[in-house]
Amino acid sequence: MSIKLVVFGLIGYDSIETPMGKRDRVLGGAASYFSTVASYFTKVGLVSVVGKDFEEKYVDFLKNHDVDLTGFERSSEGYTFSWVGTYGEDFGDATTHKNALNVFEHFNPVLPEKYKNAELLFIANIHPALQIQIINQAKNPKIIALDTMNLWINTTRDELLKAIKKVDILFVNESEAKLLAQEKKFAHAVSRLLELGPKRIVVKLGELGAMMGTKETRFFVPAFPSLDVTDPTGAGDSFAGGFMGSLAKFGDYSEKGFRKSMLYGSAMGSLTVENFSVETYEKLDPKRIEERYQALKNMVTI
Amino acid sequence: MSIKLVVFGLIGYDSIETPMGKRDRVLGGAASYFSTVASYFTKVGLVSVVGKDFEEKYVDFLKNHDVDLTGFERSSEGYTFSWVGTYGEDFGDATTHKNALNVFEHFNPVLPEKYKNAELLFIANIHPALQIQIINQAKNPKIIALDTMNLWINTTRDELLKAIKKVDILFVNESEAKLLAQEKKFAHAVSRLLELGPKRIVVKLGELGAMMGTKETRFFVPAFPSLDVTDPTGAGDSFAGGFMGSLAKFGDYSEKGFRKSMLYGSAMGSLTVENFSVETYEKLDPKRIEERYQALKNMVTI
Numbered sequence: 114m115s116i117k118l119v120v121f122g123l124i125g126y127d128s129i130e131t132p133m134g135k136r137d138r139v140l141g142g143a144a145s146y147f148s149t150v151a152s153y154f155t156k157v158g159l160v161s162v163v164g165k166d167f168e169e170k171y172v173d174f175l176k177n178h179d180v181d182l183t184g185f186e187r188s189s190e191g192y193t194f195s196w197v198g199t200y201g202e203d204f205g206d207a208t209t210h211k212n213a214l215n216v217f218e219h220f221n222p223v224l225p226e227k228y229k230n231a232e233l234l235f236i237a238n239i240h241p242a243l244q245i246q247i248i249n250q251a252k253n254p255k256i257i258a259l260d261t262m263n264l265w266i267n268t269t270r271d272e273l274l275k276a277i278k279k280v281d282i283l284f285v286n287e288s289e290a291k292l293l294a295q296e297k298k299f300a301h302a303v304s305r306l307l308e309l310g311p312k313r314i315v316v317k318l319g320e321l322g323a324m325m326g327t328k329e330t331r332f333f334v335p336a337f338p339s340l341d342v343t344d345p346t347g348a349g350d351s352f353a354g355g356f357m358g359s360l361a362k363f364g365d366y367s368e369k370g371f372r373k374s375m376l377y378g379s380a381m382g383s384l385t386v387e388n389f390s391v392e393t394y395e396k397l398d399p400k401r402i403e404e405r406y407q408a409l410k411n412m413v414t415i
Numbered sequence: 416m417s418i419k420l421v422v423f424g425l426i427g428y429d430s431i432e433t434p435m436g437k438r439d440r441v442l443g444g445a446a447s448y449f450s451t452v453a454s455y456f457t458k459v460g461l462v463s464v465v466g467k468d469f470e471e472k473y474v475d476f477l478k479n480h481d482v483d484l485t486g487f488e489r490s491s492e493g494y495t496f497s498w499v500g501t502y503g504e505d506f507g508d509a510t511t512h513k514n515a516l517n518v519f520e521h522f523n524p525v526l527p528e529k530y531k532n533a534e535l536l537f538i539a540n541i542h543p544a545l546q547i548q549i550i551n552q553a554k555n556p557k558i559i560a561l562d563t564m565n566l567w568i569n570t571t572r573d574e575l576l577k578a579i580k581k582v583d584i585l586f587v588n589e590s591e592a593k594l595l596a597q598e599k600k601f602a603h604a605v606s607r608l609l610e611l612g613p614k615r616i617v618v619k620l621g622e623l624g625a626m627m628g629t630k631e632t633r634f635f636v637p638a639f640p641s642l643d644v645t646d647p648t649g650a651g652d653s654f655a656g657g658f659m660g661s662l663a664k665f666g667d668y669s670e671k672g673f674r675k676s677m678l679y680g681s682a683m684g685s686l687t688v689e690n691f692s693v694e695t696y697e698k699l700d701p702k703r704i705e706e707r708y709q710a711l712k713n714m715v716t717i
Contacts, residue, residue, distance in 0.1 A: 331714045
């Protein structure tokens with residue numbers, strides 16, 4: 114099966130505490146969530162690196178999800194990326210206690226030959242120089258999507274703007290949208306971001322859902338109103354995984370197709386946060402994806 | 416023409432400064448916005464009071480909009496309600512410099528005989544004791560909607576809960592929803608509010624739009640992504656005016672009907688904020704309402 118969707122991003126260990134419990138050194142990183150989630154829709158190729166301390170069981174987890182690991186490096190030197198964070202009672206932004214890039218600090222990402230013709234590329238949140246490096250290796254992808262965060266907006270703005278200019282879709286959250294656009298009003302921020310290059314901006318709105326904007330239109334998808342949030346980590350990357358995965362699966366790049374993908378994104382984000390790490394996907398009945406998609410669709414239909 | 420929709424709330428003077436300019440003692444108060452906006456959909460009856468300093472030109476404005484003034488008292492003693500506020504660059508919450516209830520402080524609101532059989536009742540933000548007083552005078556209204564604010568949630572919680580128990584729809588903004596529900600998470604807050612009595616909760620989300628929740632569903636409507644915001648005052652009351660006005664006009668109290676009303680609410684909110692006070696409605700081509708409704712509908716359709 115050829116690789117239709119490729120993700121480049123962090124794979125590593127998360128140690129997480131939320132009001133619902135805690136986990137120590139479980140599978141984390143944007144690319145873990147993205148590839149796991151997208152695997153329910155399409156064949157995903159993964160470009161990432163881990164260190165000598167990375168446990169085999171997590172490699173098996175990805176293999177069991179039929180994630181293609183040609184681009185997945187296991188360094189015999191150095192340690193795996195590791196994040197330690199705590200969420201407060203409102204499950205808002207996490208407090209980060211540790212964020213060690215480790216083997217990712219000197220990573221020279223290479224897009225394997227079999228990934229170069231992938232139709233869709235998701236460049237997860239990482240230093241924009243690395244993002245550009247991967248984008249430049251791709252041959253005529255139809256859709257490149259990129260995620261970023263406040264850190265890069267603040268510290269590597271010029272490089273980030275170069276990366277953004279190369280992509281079709283930009284994923285940000287509300288505060289990042291305003292910070293990057295240097296606009297205090299939401300509508301102005303979205304308009305400004307659309308002048309930076311991408312044809313679409315997807316703004317993640319946390320517990321409210323997400324918005325997709327183009328020059329001509331806006332589309333809102335609600336967050337599924339689940340009362341069973343256990344761990345918000347990975348919600349945004351799972352959203353992206355459902356969004357890009359369903360685009361790859363259905364191949365409909367019309368406005369309607371993108372709107373369907375917004376619903377799949379929201380569906381997957383809500384499934385992820387029901388459990389810690391990627392535990393939801395240890396045994397997920399795929400029927401639940403369609404059920405949640407339909408429930409969300411009913412929430413936007415007039 | 417019989418009165419199908421009645422609003423009870425403040426009418427008064429607003430002195431407003433925004434980054435776009437300023438106005439001194441212009442028509443303001445929730446019921447001004449609500450009745451003006453709703454007049455584009457149905458015949459509205461107004462219960463309110465103003466003082467001896469209230470200018471005739473503003474009475475004429477309401478008359479020109481065919482607002483029924485049977486329940487509108489003009490006191491020969493005391494002064495009109497008056498609010499002075501400033502908005503910052505993000506057009507977020509206003510800073511209030513003065514908020515003088517004046518004649519409203521000792522107002523004994525009476526529902527005129529010809530309003531008692533109105534099908535729809537909108538109880539704008541005011542002390543819950545007054546809200547209850549009006550609700551108790553209505554005869555079998557089909558839909559009572561109520562708005563409130565942080566002040567009453569904090570200072571008159573028990574009375575407010577009694578008022579809320581009597582209504583079908585509760586209008587709040589996001590922070591009020593969480594404060595009233597005593598929940599830090601949005602989904603939990605909406606669920607909790609639905610246990611207080613109302614069958615529907617409409618949460619105004621400012622520049623993001625609004626959400627309507629029932630026990631079974633959620634529906635989001637975007638704010639129209641206008642770049643021409645001049646004065647956000649009255650956005651929420653205009654939303655309510657479009658929402659309740661269109662419900663009265665079409666008489667469709669199904670979920671679908673309520674969703675249409677959410678779009679009309681958002682449309683009217685966005686028209687109001689293009690100008691100071693109710694200036695948008697000094698000469699509004701009603702075609703713009705349908706255009707904006709359609710534009711918003713396109714933003715939620717899959």
